[in-house]
Amino acid sequence: MTVPTLRLPAQLAEPLAAGHPWVYRDHVPGHPNLPDGAWVRVEAGRAAAIGLWAAEGAIAVRAFRRAATGGPLAAPDRAWAEAMVARAVDQRARLGLGAGSPIATDAYRLLFGEGDGLPGLTIDRYGRFAVVKTYADAYRRPGSDAHALLVAIVRALAAALRLKGVLAAPRAGEPLTALHGEPPPPEVTVREHGLAFLANLHEGQKTGLFLDHRENRATVRGLARGRRVANLFAYAGAFSLHALAGGALRAIDVDVADAALADAVRNVAANAAVIEAAAPAAGPAASRHATLTLDLLADPAAALRHPQLAGSDLIVLDPPSLARHKGQRHAALRAYRRLNAAAMAALPDGGLLATASCTAQVSPEAFRGVLAEAAAAAGVDARVLHDAGHAGDHPVPLAFPEGRYLKFVVLRVDRPT
Numbered sequence: 001m002t003v004p005t006l007r008l009p010a011q012l013a014e015p016l017a018a019g020h021p022w023v024y025r026d027h028v029p030g031h032p033n034l035p036d037g038a039w040v041r042v043e044a045g046r047a048a049a050i051g052l053w054a055a056e057g058a059i060a061v062r063a064f065r066r067a068a069t070g071g072p073l074a075a076p077d078r079a080w081a082e083a084m085v086a087r088a089v090d091q092r093a094r095l096g097l098g099a100g101s102p103i104a105t106d107a108y109r110l111l112f113g114e115g116d117g118l119p120g121l122t123i124d125r126y127g128r129f130a131v132v133k134t135y136a137d138a139y140r141r142p143g144s145d146a147h148a149l150l151v152a153i154v155r156a157l158a159a160a161l162r163l164k165g166v167l168a169a170p171r172a173g174e175p176l177t178a179l180h181g182e183p184p185p186p187e188v189t190v191r192e193h194g195l196a197f198l199a200n201l202h203e204g205q206k207t208g209l210f211l212d213h214r215e216n217r218a219t220v221r222g223l224a225r226g227r228r229v230a231n232l233f234a235y236a237g238a239f240s241l242h243a244l245a246g247g248a249l250r251a252i253d254v255d256v257a258d259a260a261l262a263d264a265v266r267n268v269a270a271n272a273a274v275i276e277a278a279a280p281a282a283g284p285a286a287s288r289h290a291t292l293t294l295d296l297l298a299d300p301a302a303a304l305r306h307p308q309l310a311g312s313d314l315i316v317l318d319p320p321s322l323a324r325h326k327g328q329r330h331a332a333l334r335a336y337r338r339l340n341a342a343a344m345a346a347l348p349d350g351g352l353l354a355t356a357s358c359t360a361q362v363s364p365e366a367f368r369g370v371l372a373e374a375a376a377a378a379g380v381d382a383r384v385l386h387d388a389g390h391a392g393d394h395p396v397p398l399a400f401p402e403g404r405y406l407k408f409v410v411l412r413v414d415r416p417t
């Protein structure tokens with residue numbers, strides 16, 4: 001197969017050679033008239049790569065194979081896709097995830113796009129099902145090279161893991177479609193570190209659950225004994241469930257989405273035995289869990305003063321992404337400052353704040369900076385106990401810092417003496 005070649009400015013040679021997987025449209029000279037989702041070769045200095053062309057959007061080319069010093073490069077084919085899938089599956093198994101998982105987890109990210117050398121798509125596993133999310137339209141357009149690649153990947157995954165169904169994540173207002181096999185039942189039960197979670201693959205947020213926080217939830221479990229937890233932006237209560245399983249005395253899930261909170265109640269019921277065994281003197285699981293429907297972004301300080309949250313000494317703060325593009329970055333930083341200052345002000349001396357940001361436009365350094373400003377505004381001393389991102393099933397190439405979207409920091413909040 002011959003593919004067209006695009007010559008890029010020399011300044012892109014270094015990132016291309018280092019493995020940065022994106023070429024932004026404003027770096028592509030002229031306006032090449034190429035079919036959406038077709039293979040294209042890009043060259044800058046001596047570096048070259050083969051990638052998929054996107055006719056629209058800020059990212060013009062997603063690079064799959066590269067050669068730091070040029071030379072021929074074949075367009076990825078079915079055999080190549082199968083090898084990439086086999087490698088990703090093997091890497092997850094080596095992390096202890098997957099069949100017979102020693103950490104009792106069968107919900108995790110099978111493919112993390114750029115991090116697994118397959119840019120523009122993610123695939124999450126939920127037991128015997130997998131959910132594909134695409135970030136370039138051509139993946140879903142039959143006839144394109146991108147679609148042919150996706151078909152090969154899906155087949156290889158389904159065969160390697162004997163999946164019952166591989167699904168395209170539903171877009172707003174669209175029904176879920178099966179790319180392979182059968183659609184899932186309305187609800188799938190999966191396990192995360194031994195706890196049972198209900199996942200609605202038809203209508204859930206993200207691809208069903210927020211898998212990127214798996215190890216962060218385990219961290220909270222290890223810190224929760226004897227604590228009273230306020231889980232803000234709770235979704236289906238996954239952080240609370242881990243905290244209760246770690247011996248928390250009580251947990252309150254707060255979110256604006258009623259349906260998610262209803263799932264949180266069912267998740268606690270499904271894990272009642274584990275929760276009660278973790279703190280036998282604390283009473284039945286259901287009596288130690290509550291939900292609260294509240295808009296937390298409108299006025300965080302007022303929300304944190306809600307009487308049901310009084311006495312919380314472990315606050316989890318996991319808002320949704322607060323900036324979709326660079327232009328919203330400053331507003332996002334302001335919102336993080338307000339939220340975190342309100343949470344710190346509400347904590348007693350020695351309280352813990354487990355705070356997250358999934359906004360890609362906010363770097364780990366910027367997030368730390370905002371936390372320091374929030375501590376100053378709240379008049380507290382805050383110390384970092386733990387600083388993390390996503391788990392090993394979300395690998396990030398060193399040359400692609402944009403890939404590290406998740407920040408997770410645990411702070412101890414001390415009142416100045």
Ligand SMILES: C[S@@+](CC[C@H](N)C(=O)[O-])C[C@H]1O[C@@H](n2cnc3c(N)ncnc32)[C@H](O)[C@@H]1O
Nearest residue numbers: 210233234235238255256257295296297318320
């Ligand atoms: C990143 S998710 C939380 C994931 C969760 N911590 C977990 O581990 O599964 C963000 C949550 O914020 C909720 N949310 C969005 N806007 C909100 C608002 N203004 N007030 C309260 N919750 C909101 C969404 O419904 C969603 O459940």
